[in-house]
Amino acid sequence: MEEYGACVASNPSTWQQQCHHLKVKVAQCTSSHPVIRKIRTDCAGEFSEFERCLKENQSSAQACSSHVARFLTCANTVDITGLGNQ
Numbered sequence: 001m002e003e004y005g006a007c008v009a010s011n012p013s014t015w016q017q018q019c020h021h022l023k024v025k026v027a028q029c030t031s032s033h034p035v036i037r038k039i040r041t042d043c044a045g046e047f048s049e050f051e052r053c054l055k056e057n058q059s060s061a062q063a064c065s066s067h068v069a070r071f072l073t074c075a076n077t078v079d080i081t082g083l084g085n086q
Contacts, residue, residue, distance in 0.1 A: 001026055005068055008054070008061045015054075015061050034083045043074035
């Protein structure tokens, strides 16, 4: 996720093409990893707002930095106790 975010930030006008492979990797991880699934569920609102911002600001991904910060703050507060054993 951090690598994807860095790619988007580094390619403000071409991130959709340049970072597509990382977006696919994030999606694959999200669908299978229990910790990521828990974060995605608990922080669904923040993640949706981030995705919406990216779609609305395709030529200026940096405009979404506050959305990324809110999502990461949420992700850091998710209780993942016991998920490592699944």
